[in-house]
Amino acid sequence: MPCRIQILQCNAHVGDLNGNAGRLIDAVAQARAAGVDLLVCPELVLTGYPPEDLLLRPDFIAAVEATLRRVQEGVQGITLVLGYPRAAVGGLYNVAGVIRDGALIAEYAKQYLPNYSVFDEKRYFQSGRFPCVFAHNGLRVGLSICEDIWHEEPVRQAVAAGAQVLLSLNASPFHVGKSAEREALVAAHARAHGLTILYANLVGGQDELVFDGASFVVAPDGRVVQRAPGFIEATLTLELDPLGQPHPLDPETLGALHAEESAIYDALVLGVRDYVRKNGFGGAILGLSGGVDSALTLAIAVDALGPERVEVVLMPSRYTAAMSIEDALEEARHLGVKAHLIPIEPAFQTFMEMLAPVFAGQPADVTEENIQARCRGLILMALSNKLGKILLTTGNKSELAVGYATLYGDMAGGFAPIKDVPKTLVYRLARYRNAQAPVIPERVMTRAPSAELRPNQTDQDSLPPYELLDAILNHYIEGDEGVEAIIARGYPPETVRQVVRLVDRSEYKRRQAPPGVRISRRAFGRDRRYPLTNGFKA
Ligand SMILES: Nc1ncnc2c1ncn2[C@@H]1O[C@H](COP(=O)(O)OP(=O)(O)OC[C@H]2O[C@@H]([n+]3cccc(C(=O)O)c3)[C@H](O)[C@@H]2O)[C@@H](O)[C@H]1O
Ligand SMILES: Nc1ncnc2c1ncn2[C@@H]1O[C@H](COP(=O)(O)OP(=O)(O)OP(=O)(O)O)[C@@H](O)[C@H]1O
Ligand SMILES: NC(=O)CC[C@H](N)C(=O)O
Numbered sequence: 361m362p363c364r365i366q367i368l369q370c371n372a373h374v375g376d377l378n379g380n381a382g383r384l385i386d387a388v389a390q391a392r393a394a395g396v397d398l399l400v401c402p403e404l405v406l407t408g409y410p411p412e413d414l415l416l417r418p419d420f421i422a423a424v425e426a427t428l429r430r431v432q433e434g435v436q437g438i439t440l441v442l443g444y445p446r447a448a449v450g451g452l453y454n455v456a457g458v459i460r461d462g463a464l465i466a467e468y469a470k471q472y473l474p475n476y477s478v479f480d481e482k483r484y485f486q487s488g489r490f491p492c493v494f495a496h497n498g499l500r501v502g503l504s505i506c507e508d509i510w511h512e513e514p515v516r517q518a519v520a521a522g523a524q525v526l527l528s529l530n531a532s533p534f535h536v537g538k539s540a541e542r543e544a545l546v547a548a549h550a551r552a553h554g555l556t557i558l559y560a561n562l563v564g565g566q567d568e569l570v571f572d573g574a575s576f577v578v579a580p581d582g583r584v585v586q587r588a589p590g591f592i593e594a595t596l597t598l599e600l601d602p603l604g605q606p607h608p609l610d611p612e613t614l615g616a617l618h619a620e621e622s623a624i625y626d627a628l629v630l631g632v633r634d635y636v637r638k639n640g641f642g643g644a645i646l647g648l649s650g651g652v653d654s655a656l657t658l659a660i661a662v663d664a665l666g667p668e669r670v671e672v673v674l675m676p677s678r679y680t681a682a683m684s685i686e687d688a689l690e691e692a693r694h695l696g697v698k699a700h701l702i703p704i705e706p707a708f709q710t711f712m713e714m715l716a717p718v719f720a721g722q723p724a725d726v727t728e729e730n731i732q733a734r735c736r737g738l739i740l741m742a743l744s745n746k747l748g749k750i751l752l753t754t755g756n757k758s759e760l761a762v763g764y765a766t767l768y769g770d771m772a773g774g775f776a777p778i779k780d781v782p783k784t785l786v787y788r789l790a791r792y793r794n795a796q797a798p799v800i801p802e803r804v805m806t807r808a809p810s811a812e813l814r815p816n817q818t819d820q821d822s823l824p825p826y827e828l829l830d831a832i833l834n835h836y837i838e839g840d841e842g843v844e845a846i847i848a849r850g851y852p853p854e855t856v857r858q859v860v861r862l863v864d865r866s867e868y869k870r871r872q873a874p875p876g877v878r879i880s881r882r883a884f885g886r887d888r889r890y891p892l893t894n895g896f897k898a
Contacts, residue, residue, distance in 0.1 A: 362497070362599050362600065362601055362602065362607075363397060363398060363496060363497040363499055363599070363600045364395055364396050364397050364398070364597065364598075364599055364600075365396065365397070365398045365399075365400065365558065365597070365599075365600060366391050366394070366396040366398070366399050366400070366595050366597045366598075367400050367558055367559075367560040367575045367577070367588065367595060367596040367597075368384075368387050368391070368399055368400065368401045368402075368405075368560065368595055369402070369560065369561060369562070369563050369573040369575045369588045369593060369594045369595065369596070370383060370384075370387065370401065370402065370405065370562070370563065370593055371562070371564035371593050371634070372402070372404075372405050372406075372407070372408040372409070372562060372564065373408050373564075373638055374407065374408030374409070374410070374411055374412075374414075374566050374638075375407070375408060375411065375414055375420075376408070377406065377407065377423055377424060377427040378427065380405065380406055380407070380408065380427075381406065381427045381430055381431050384401065384405065384406070384431055384434075384440075384442065385430075385431060385434035387399065387401075387595075388434055388435055388438060388440055389434075391438060391595075392436075392437050392438045394597065396438065396597060397438060397439060397496075397497060398438070398439045398441070398496055398497075399438060399439070399440050399441070400441045400527050400529065400558055400560045401440070401441065401442040401443065401529065402443060402530055402531055402560050402561055402562040402571075403443040403454070403456075403470075403505050403506045403529040403530050403531040403562065404443045404444060404445065404454065404531055405442050405443050405444070405529075405562065406424060406427060406428060406431070406442060406443065406444040407424060407444060407445060408566060409531030409562055409566065410479070410481075410531070410566070410569075411445070415445055415452060415484040415485075416484070421447050421452070424444055424445055425447075428444055428457070431459070432459050432462055432463070432464060433462055435459045435460070435461065435462060436461055436462060437461065438460075439458060439459065439460045439496060440458075440459045440460075441456055441457070441458050441459075441503070441529065442456070442457060442459070442529075443455065443456050443457075443505065443529045443531075444457065445484075445485070446467065446469070448469075450486050451485070451486040452484055452485050452486065453469040453470070453485055453486055453488055454470040454473070454481065454484075454485045454505060455467050455468060455469050455470070455488075455505075456468045456470075456492075456503045456505055456527075456529050458494050458503075465494060466492055466494040466503075467492065468488065468490075468491070468492030468503035468504075468505070469486075469487070469488025469489075469490075470485065470487070470488055470505035470507065470508060471487050471488045471489065471505075471508055471511075471513070471514050472487070472507040472508050472511050472514065473485050473487055473507065474506070474507040477881075477882075477887055478533065478568070478569060478878065478883075478885075478886050478887050479507075480886075481507075490517075491503075491514065491517035491518045491520070491521045491523075492518075492521075493518060493521040493522050493523045498602055499525055499600065499602070499604050500521075500522040500523050500524050500525070500604075501523065501524070501525045501526075501527060502518030502519070502521065502523025502525070502526045502527070503518070503526075503527055503529070504518065504526055504527070504528045504529070505528075505529050505530075506528070506529065506530040506531055506532055508528075509528050509530075509545065509546060509549065509557075509559075515549045515552075515553060515555075516553075519553045519555060523555065524555065524556070524603065524604035525555065525556045525557075525558070525600060525604040526549075526555050526556070526557045526558070527558050527560070528546070528557060528558065528559045528560065529560055530559060530560060530561040530562065530575075531561070531562045531571060532561050532562075532571065533569040533570060533571055533572075533878070534569075534570045534571065534572040534623070534627050534878075534879065535878065535879060535880055535881050536620060536623070536624060536879060536880060536881075537620075538572070539572065539574040539590065539617050539618070539623075540617055542559065542574075542576075543576060543578070543584055543617075546576070546578050547578050547582040547583075547584065548582070550578040550579065550580055550581070550582050551580070551581065551582035553580075554580040555580055555604075556577070556578070556579060556580055556600065556604050556605065556606055557577070557578045558575075558577050558596075558598075559575055559576050559577070559578070560575050561573050561574060561575045563590075563591065563592065563593055563594075563630075564630065564634050565630050565631040565632070565633065565634030565635055565638075565877070566634070566638075567635070567875055568631075568875050568876065568877065568878045568883065568885050568886065569878055570591075570627045570630050570631045570877055570878070570879075572590045572591055572623070572626075572627060572630075573588055573589070573590050573591060573592065573593070573594060574587065574588060574589070574617070574618075575587075575588040575594070575596055576588065576596075577596060577598055577606060579605065579606050580604075580605065584614065585598070585606050585608075585609055585614070586598055586606075586609065586614065587614055587615050587617075588615075589615055590617075590618050590623060590626060591623075591626040591627065591629075591630045621788055621789060621792035622792065624781070624785070624789060624879050625660070625789055625792055625793065627877060627879050628660045628777055628778065628781070628789075628877050628879065629660055629663045629664045630664070631777065631876075631877030632644070632660055632661060632664040632665070632752070632775065632777050632877070633664035633665060635750075635775050635875075636664070636665060636750055636775070639750070641748065641749060641750045642669065642747070642748045642749055643665055643668075643669030643670055643671070643747075643748075643749040643750075644661050644665060644669065644670050644671075644749050644750050644751070644775075645670070645671045645672065645673065645740060645743050645744055645747065645749045645750075645751055645752070646658060646661065646670075646672055646673070646740070646751065646752040646753075646773075647672070647673050647674075647675055647736050647740055647754065647770070648672035648673065648674055648688040648691060648692060648699070649674075649680075649684060649688060649754075649812070650680075650681070650683065650684025650685060650686070650687040650688040650804065651684070651804065651809060651810070652786055652787060652790055652800070652804050652805055652809065653754045653755065653756055653778065653783075653786060654672075654688075654754040655687075655688075655691050655790065655799075655800045655804050656778060656781075656786055656789055656790045656793065656800070657752055657754045657777050657778055658670070658672060658691060658692075658695060658697070659691075659790075659793045659799050659800065660777050660778070661752055661777070662695045662696075667695055667696035669749075670695075670697045670698075670749075671697060671698045671699070671700065671743075671747065671749065672688070672691075672692050672697055672698070672699050672700070673699075673700045673701075673702055673736075673739065673740060673743060674688050674689070674699060674700070674701045674702070675701075675702050675703065675704045675735070675736045675739060676701075676703050676704070676705075677703070677704050677705060677708065677732050677812070678705060679732075679812045679813060679814060679815060679817070680812050681812065683803065683807075684812065685701075687801045687803065687804050690801050691799060691800060691801065691804075694798070694799040695799050700743075702739055704732060704735040704736060704739070707735040707738075707739075708731060708732055708735055711731050711735070712728070712731070715731075728813075728814075729766075729811070729813035729814060730769055730813075732769075732813055733766035733769025733770045733811075733813065734766065734768055734769040734772075736769065736770065737766075737769045737770065737771075737772035737773075738772075740772065740773070741772055744774070750773075750774040750775055751772065751773040751774050752773060752774070752775055752776070752777055753770065753771060753772065753773030753774075753775070753776040753779070753873075753874050753876075754770065754776075754777075754778065755770060755771060755776060755778070755779060755873070756778050756779070756781050756783050756786050757778075757779060757780050757781055757782045757783075757880075757883075757884070758782045758783040758784075758823075758826060758829055758830055758833060759783070760779055760866075760869070760870055760873060760884060761837060761862075761863050761866075761884075762823060762829070762833075762859065762862035762863060762866060763862055763863075763865065763866025763869050764811075764819070764822065764823060764862075765869065767869055767872060771869065771872070771873055771874075773874050775874055775875060775876060776873060776874045776875065776876030777876055778876065778877075779873065779874075779875075779876030779877070779883075779884065780876060780877060780878050780879050780880050780883040780884070781879065782826075782830040782833065782834070783809070783826040783829070783830060784826050784827060784830045785830075787805060790804075808820065809826075824855050824858070824859065828851070828852075828855060829859060831851070832846060832851055832855065832856055832859045832860075833859065833863070835849065836859065836860055836863060837863070837888065838880060838881055838882040840882075842898055843857060843860050843898050846860075860898050864894065864898065867890050867891075867892050867894065868892050870884045
């Protein structure tokens with residue numbers, strides 16, 4: 361008997377068990393109406409991923425069990441494979457359950473628990489030890505959960521247990537180049553074992569992570585025969601013959617993988633949209649300076665939320681160039697957002713007068729620069745409170761790396777969309793966005809970046825050129841290379857030492873920075889945990 365399988369690439373909301381269950385029950389009904397007999401969902405779809413320390417709470421685990429029973433009752437005339445946590449002998453397991461006509465007929469416990477990078481599954485789960493293969497319409501179907509497929513053994517075990525088809529349930533977050541990596545990996549398993557593999561991935565933003573979806577099906581010869589779009593909910597439906605081979609499809613209908621800039625841009629948009637939506641904000645605000653960082657952040661916010669839900673604030677000071685205001689107004693007009701003009705001069709003057717008795721006799725320094733940034737932070741947070749819109753911080757990864765930002769000033773905010781985007785990539789993304797439809801004036805991208813906190817200031821007064829800075833940061837942060845190793849690559853020794861010194865001494869700022877979307881292999885946040893108090897000199 362042929363088998364009609366569907367992958368459900370869905371956006372689960374961490375902790376919203378009822379909402380997730382409701383959406384699953386609807387999807388089951390739709391799949392059944394479309395003649396599907398087996399529906400495959402992502403890893404931990406019932407709880408969302410990662411549920412983190414919710415998993416340590418007995419009341420949460422009890423609620424998961426009750427919700428699972430509710431889903432079970434809704435599964436009639438179809439088989440559903442879904443992921444959830446299961447308390448059993450020995451502790452908690454990350455499992456894939458097979459439900460048919462209201463009954464739980466099989467359960468597989470994840471064997472390889474990722475405990476590196478952003479993952480810490482060993483904090484919560486015990487490892488499973490056995491394969492699980494179930495019969496479906498005469499086919500033998502094996503199960504695998506995310507990290508399992510990055511290893512040989514679980515696939516080999518499933519094949520040894522007779523699997524002709526492998527269902528891989530995933531919560532695999534995005535980073536640059538990840539989808540090509542996954543496809544190559546899964547294709548190699550398929551070829552090695554002559555197995556059809558269905559890779560079902562979660563989609564959506566969860567705090568710092570973005571799950572890109574991009575689910576796919578690989579035939580036993582290693583060809584990708586179906587591919588879901590990235591960054592949106594989708595389904596993939598396919599017919600398998602009695603040997604588990606997918607029915608041939610027209611290769612012309614196979615969508616392409618995202619190009620790098622478009623994948624990153626879409627990840628940022630989805631990360632912002634889901635953070636704002638899932639946390640119940642009415643929209644977002646940000647300070648628009650006329651510089652490229654806030655311009656790109658605005659474009660992302662508008663693409664994520666729509667222009668009617670985004671407002672910007674122009675807050676010129678005595679150092680703000682006229683062209684900064686012109687460019688900011690032009691961006692706001694292009695993107696159709698409401699713009700407020702609130703000069704900070706009166707607040708700055710007042711603070712200087714209030715502080716004058718204590719500051720008497722001291723030269724002006726970075727303190728005065730920071731007061732300007734903090735005047736802006738205060739205004740933006742006041743508007744966030746009053747309007748119920750989250751404040752988006754506009755700092756990029758290069759600045760955050762070297763601490764080129766003011767605590768409680770331009771670092772104030774609830775979410776930082778481009779905090780994992782180095783400055784050189786900010787420019788590439790701005791050009792990518794303008795190529796879709798021009799929204800950022802050309803001169804914003806060609807003028808020298810400046811914080812405009814003192815006369816004629818440019819970023820390059822304090823920092824190496826961004827091309828050089830980003831290259832060194834990439835070796836130090838993403839490559840974990842030491843100072844000597846980076847110098848040996850041919851970079852100027854003094855600059856390498858300066859950059860590393862700046863990175864090391866600004867850990868305290870990063871620890872206080874808002875969360876933001878992870879797009880690289882090594883983002884600041886849970887992906888790079890350094891001690892604040894640190895005597896090691898690289
Ligand atoms: N280890 C530690 N643990 C905890 N707190 C620590 C600390 N070391 C200093 N601190 C605290 O942090 C303070 C210093 O940090 P902070 O007040 O932020 O100020 P700071 O880092 O001294 O100055 C901000 C820098 O960012 C630049 N900036 C500002 C705004 C925008 C931009 C831009 O272009 O985007 C650039 C600005 O030109 C300046 O170079 C210290 O006074 C102290 O209170
Ligand atoms: N005149 C201003 N009006 C509104 N917001 C401002 C203004 N100046 C700074 N900001 C806010 O503070 C952030 C940091 O700005 P700053 O100009 O110091 O650095 P930047 O990293 O070069 O950012 P950008 O490229 O957006 O200018 C800006 O992105 C913006 O959100
Ligand atoms: N949830 C997981 O097991 C994720 C780990 C896996 N290596 C991935 O990112 O694809």
